[in-house]
Amino acid sequence: MISPKRQGGSFKMAQKNILQFIILGLINDHPQTGYELTKSFDNDIGEFWSAKHSQIYPQLKTLEEKQYLTHTMEVSGEKLERKRYSITPAGQHLLTAWIAEPTINQTNGKDEFVLKLYFIHDQTDPRLTTMLEEQLQYHTEKLTHLKNQLSKKFPDGGDPANFGHYLILSHAVSRETEYYDWLNDALKQI
Known part of the structure; x- marks a missing residue:
């Protein structure tokens, strides 16, 4: 404990x-x-x-x-x-x-981009578009990588012998898809 x-x-x-x-x-x-x-x-x-x-x-x-x-x-x-x-x-x-053991939710991930966003107060800040576009490119590449890993390692879906790994990789794809969608939405709001 x-x-x-x-x-x-x-x-x-x-x-x-x-x-x-x-x-x-x-x-x-x-x-x-x-x-x-x-x-x-x-x-x-x-x-x-x-x-x-x-x-x-x-x-x-x-x-x-x-x-x-x-x-x-x-x-x-x-x-x-x-x-x-x-x-x-x-x-x-x-x-x-x-x-x-029960898993405690941890928030030990550090996202410097989100920290920087916190300090941008104006929707018309000239730095905002560049920041969002850079992150969108990064997360697009990461999402593509994860999807490739998922299809390469589990071409037929979940493998009973490695089901945990499959679930983790699927979760990573979902997480990056959500981040990607959030960045696209943020760019539309500018």
Whole structure:
């Protein structure tokens, strides 16, 4: 359970280390190296969660110290050694328990564009059209990318073996479609 912490006269919820659960989930699918995990964040997971190399490797070490992961050494090429991580039964238990917990709605996403819009008070502000058009281009490209990923990975709709991934990708398409529609509507109001 997450407990509230007093901060500056108000209560804030302490945040869980979600990255540990993502790593456990990815490794639970199949043993991976740190490099392979980083690539997973660049490809599939990056659509809805990001993590940097500098976050992933220390988290791997911590998870191994807590005995949620173990590793074997393998040689790649002539001399390059790398660790291939596997989940332990304790790690599987932790992952299973986290998935079963009720999910608290989080608003930790930061959208600098929306913050800037907040400070534009006049509908005729000359910066507004350019800002909206730039965002529309960005979200159009993102929506196209997500739709391509969805059709490439799930050409026949939801796959029972990967249904969660299908639902997440479908949600990302819906979210970007809504953002795209909102930007188009905003441009029509100028």
